[in-house]
Amino acid sequence: MAVIPPHNGSWVPLHRPLGPCSPLFSGAGGAEPPPSSSSMAELHRQDELRVDDIHRRLSGDVGDDKQGSDKTPMSTQVSQLNSQSTIQANVGSGGGSATTTMSSDDQLAAATGGGLPGVTQTLVLDTASDIPWVQCSPCPVPPCHPQTGIIYNPSMSSTYTAIPCNSPACLQLGPYANGCINNQCQYRVVYPDGSSSSGTYSSDLLTFDPSNSISNFQFGCSRAVQGGSFDPRTAGIMALGGGPESLVSQAAGVYGDVFSYCIPPTASVKGFFVLGVPRVAATRYVLTPLLRSPNVPKTFYRVLLKDIGVAGRRLNIPATVFAAGAVLDTRTVLTRLPPTAYVALRDAFRGAMGMYRMVPPKGPLDTCYDFTGVGVVRLPKITLVFDGRNAVVELDPSAVLFNDCLAFIPNGNDAMPGILGNVQQQTIEVLYNVGGGLVGFRHGSC
Missing domain, CATH: 2.40.70.10 (Acid Proteases)
Known part of the structure; x- marks a missing residue:
């Protein structure tokens, strides 16, 4: 294609x-x-x-x-x-x-x-x-x-x-x-x-x-x-x-x-x-600041996640949970979240998926389903809310499940930085304006 x-x-x-x-x-x-x-x-x-x-x-x-x-x-x-x-x-x-x-x-x-x-x-x-x-x-x-x-x-x-x-x-x-x-x-x-x-x-x-x-x-x-x-x-x-x-x-x-x-x-x-700079109007990107710190290796690109939405409702996760920021990584597969944020997401997701049969965990993935015989799987919309004005990014349905499981994993504790993996980045153009100190997201780009 x-x-x-x-x-x-x-x-x-x-x-x-x-x-x-x-x-x-x-x-x-x-x-x-x-x-x-x-x-x-x-x-x-x-x-x-x-x-x-x-x-x-x-x-x-x-x-x-x-x-x-x-x-x-x-x-x-x-x-x-x-x-x-x-x-x-x-x-x-x-x-x-x-x-x-x-x-x-x-x-x-x-x-x-x-x-x-x-x-x-x-x-x-x-x-x-x-x-x-x-x-x-x-x-x-x-x-x-x-x-x-x-x-x-x-x-x-x-x-x-x-x-x-x-x-x-x-x-x-x-x-x-x-x-x-x-x-x-x-x-x-x-x-x-x-x-x-x-x-x-x-x-x-x-x-x-x-x-x-x-x-x-x-x-x-x-x-x-x-x-x-x-x-x-x-x-x-x-x-x-x-x-x-x-x-x-x-x-x-x-x-x-x-x-x-x-x-x-x-x-x-x-x-x-x-x-280089894409020939796309800046207004088509959701923008969030790059986090800068003298104590963090310059290799990493970090942003601040502030909340998560499930099925149109914000989870209202305390800001302190996300204080360590989140690293954007193309080679980590599944997104890591602070445990408090993960539990809130998991519980809301399970509530919205009550019509489907859950199955035992698959490795570190603890919210898994059996979709045998299901013609169309209807997933709740998941959004990531970043620091910035109207910085809300809707995940593609392909970025919600992995091997028929919720495609997120909790970190060991809330003090660990999150990591935004490549599954959650699917179909989104992720723009790194390093000199300008910004990251942009453009939904449905591929």
């Missing part, structure tokens, strides 16, 4: 790789297979590890504000891969100086680049990390993870550079620095489940479409990906956090400190990713 980009200029699609809109799709019938109990257990395990890691890092080092300017936007499609949002971009320029014969993989890369320079890579969008990286050839398995797509080969790109150890880019890596080899800066990123990516910190041409590219884009050229949480259909991570190494920060001079995305609700619908 086609999506009309909500702005002028080029754009990149976001889609579910298992769905018929995805270039990775090879199945029939146009539907993703239903999740197994083992895959659901693994999803919840990975989700919990990520949530725990975000909570831990939120109590960490200081951050600072970023500034930017509004420029012509770049846009691309977005997909979901097993509840992770992905985009495709090309890395490298071709015409490398290597004297070795081009491999069959590299020949295929040149033939399948869609007319763009370099090699097409499928990258997971991550708003809570700062270091972009892709796997680099040679990349034996192990230590690399098996990648079904073509692996980027830096020796075949005339614009590739290994970043020197004494360069500002290397010196600012901080906790991601991993030493120096032959005057080449080394990086290492460790993820919540203990998996990691490491290799040479590098730069090359990053291309989204014929009109939009970033020269000297800095990223990790990974030759060791340890741990089992990386999907073989992906080449790496496109980090969108607030740190200086992220795509957003590197592209600020061209596109400003502004980006947005829309995560699609199903495998048959495409979303989009926009780098």
Whole structure:
């Protein structure tokens, strides 16, 4: 299904790789297979590890504000891969100086680049990390993870550079620095489940479409990906956090400190990713301030949730319950709420769903239903009320249930920050105007 980009200029699609809109799709019938109990257990395990890691890092080092300017936007499609949002971009320029014969993989890369320079890579969008990286050839398995797509080969790109150890880019890596080899800066990123990516910190041409590219884009050229949480259909991570190494920060001079995305609700619908200011009237967005604090790492984007509505009625949750704010995260699947807020939401939701039969909990999801034989499931409307004038965001019906359960989970206590996961963000364009200190929401955008 086609999506009309909500702005002028080029754009990149976001889609579910298992769905018929995805270039990775090879199945029939146009539907993703239903999740197994083992895959659901693994999803919840990975989700919990990520949530725990975000909570831990939120109590960490200081951050600072970023500034930017509004420029012509770049846009691309977005997909979901097993509840992770992905985009495709090309890395490298071709015409490398290597004297070795081009491999069959590299020949295929040149033939399948869609007319763009370099090699097409499928990258997971991550708003809570700062270091972009892709796997680099040679990349034996192990230590690399098996990648079904073509692996980027830096020796075949005339614009590739290994970043020197004494360069500002290397010196600012901080906790991601991993030493120096032959005057080449080394990086290492460790993820919540203990998996990691490491290799040479590098730069090359990053291309989204014929009109939009970033020269000297800095990223990790990974030759060791340890741990089992990386999907073989992906080449790496496109980090969108607030740190200086992220795509957003590197592209600020061209596109400003502004980006947005829309995560699609199903495998048959495409979303989009926009780098820059969308060509959509500001009045069409619900706006809320970004929370800023010198005690919070600049990686994270936080907003203030003030209340929740169910079936047209506000729950009137005390403001103190939401005082820690909520992090917007593209890779956490299910939204975490303070327990007091969750119980109020759960009780109101159960009251509105009294005509359906409840079933035992499924993992951490405690409000589950059996819809066998039900033709149309009528869900109560759920709204999130943010700080700001009329800052009310209605969730899409696809964002209310997950595996036939209420798609929210309580935190351990009310002092923990909430996390707005990707299920609740489905169909909503989420706009990050970092320089302006605002987050916008536009309902029904994909």
